[in-house]
Amino acid sequence: MKNINILIIEDQLIIYLHLIKVLNSIGLKKIFVARNAEKAIEIAKSRKINLLLSDIKIQGEKTGIDAVSVIQTIYNVPVIFITAFYDNEILKKISNIDIIGYLLKPYRVDELEVLIKLAIEKYNLNSNDNNIVYKNYIYCFKENKLFYNDIEVELTKKEKILVHLLFTNINKIITYDTLENIIWQNNYVLENTRRNLIYRFKKKNPDLNILIEKNVGISLSI
Missing domain, CATH: 1.10.10.10 (Winged helix-like DNA-binding domain superfamily/Winged helix DNA-binding domain)
Structure with a gap:
């Protein structure tokens, strides 16, 4: 799993540090962090991202949904949303996004690990063919x-x-x-x-x- 690039879109320091810890514990080391949509898009344009972990409400005018929508027009990349917000309006907004799962904060580590491993298997992210x-x-x-x-x-x-x-x-x-x-x-x-x-x-x-x-x-x- 050493070749899998993961982008975390999250503006809360405690949250993204914990996500990094979880990812490292299952062997994922190539991790990038963006605290706003603009930085997330910039990172995605400069390197191939294999998996997104994104909050919805982040710094700036654009949301995590906006960032993911743009990134998925660059290339096909799955996303796991991790957020404190959940309502019908949000569900409607993410209906056209290629989403692996949706976790509510505070999330359970075991549920996050299952979704990450599901994304790796479903999208064959362990492939060495780059x-x-x-x-x-x-x-x-x-x-x-x-x-x-x-x-x-x-x-x-x-x-x-x-x-x-x-x-x-x-x-x-x-x-x-x-x-x-x-x-x-x-x-x-x-x-x-x-x-x-x-x-x-x-x-x-x-x-x-x-x-x-x-x-x-x-x-x-x-």
């Missing part, structure tokens, strides 16, 4: 790097986010709204700016089968 091979390309999830004929492709910061989105959503359309949300963090972006980013990336990687759906989005077809 690479995707396509034609002469290798995409390394762990390092978020793209190689062509064993030579690393030089990418800008935004291009790295784009390649991460493409390879974690193979054969799925990534809408332009999602691109703007993830890459530019909802800041206003000109269509020309978005188009230039895609054009430069395609020019650097002519052998990648990148499909463009006019006025919809892009996808990597394999």
Whole structure:
């Protein structure tokens, strides 16, 4: 389980320190902590997260639900919600989220461990295969790097986010709204700016089968 990256989205020090202790006790050591949605999204964009443990009410304007929704548009990652709040409105908000379980604080350690182990088995998180091979390309999830004929492709910061989105959503359309949300963090972006980013990336990687759906989005077809 040493290769499993876990992101805790929690703003209470005592809670996330206890979660870290529980995770360490079952052999999970690669743990990242975010106390607000913005930091959580930043961490998820910089490395592949395998499992989320998230509170709902956290620091800032955005909730844990908001953070998880954005992260799950980047790549498919399961979540366990751990919160003191539980009502029909919250249930409605999380209905479209890929959720493993929902624990109320104060949670029982044994119940948390069961949900974590369930996520590991269901999503095959113990797999050591962190690479995707396509034609002469290798995409390394762990390092978020793209190689062509064993030579690393030089990418800008935004291009790295784009390649991460493409390879974690193979054969799925990534809408332009999602691109703007993830890459530019909802800041206003000109269509020309978005188009230039895609054009430069395609020019650097002519052998990648990148499909463009006019006025919809892009996808990597394999």
